[in-house]
Amino acid sequence: MISVATAERLDRAGVAWHPGEGDRFVVRAADLADEVFTLANMVVEAREYPSGTLLAFNGTTEWALDSLPASKALWLPREDQLRELLGGTFRSMSRAASGEFSVVVEIPGQPPRAFIASDAAEAYAEALLALVAAAG
The missing domain is CATH 2.30.30 (SH3 type barrels.)
Known part of the structure; x- marks a missing residue:
């Protein structure tokens, strides 16, 4: 969460x-x-x-x-809601051996970018914040 x-x-x-x-x-x-x-x-x-x-x-x-x-x-959006809000920019989510989560998005006009956090929902949220900032 x-x-x-x-x-x-x-x-x-x-x-x-x-x-x-x-x-x-x-x-x-x-x-x-x-x-x-x-x-x-x-x-x-x-x-x-x-x-x-x-x-x-x-x-x-x-x-x-x-x-x-x-x-x-x-x-307090859930993981699935955050992923849905990322829409077509979402590329992948993975968990590293360290236990951290990596969410990769491709914001139009930018190379793929990874957002890493100890909680999957936090990684999705960071990616969404970047998407919103890029759109603004």
Whole structure:
């Protein structure tokens, strides 16, 4: 799972979140910063309204919050979601003997480039950040 710091970088870079079942997120509040939530129809569901997406907490007893705007949440994209966002630039992912992961992408107009991290999702996220920067 990517770190909150990496998720914040993705958010600042403009990577959009369209909440869906199975998505993980944290609430942007100091007292909840360490709590990771998962969208699931039985617990937390995304409800679309003309004013925006609302994350509704159904039957949660841990804390007294009925719902919050999606803008108050920070998406923690999964490995598969990050890979999908890389689209046709993604070339490969491998794990070195050291245990580190290498994600290779080919950004248009650039030679293939490897992004290495101790966590596969972090390597994918670094590659996505480079792709977004190149497009910007």
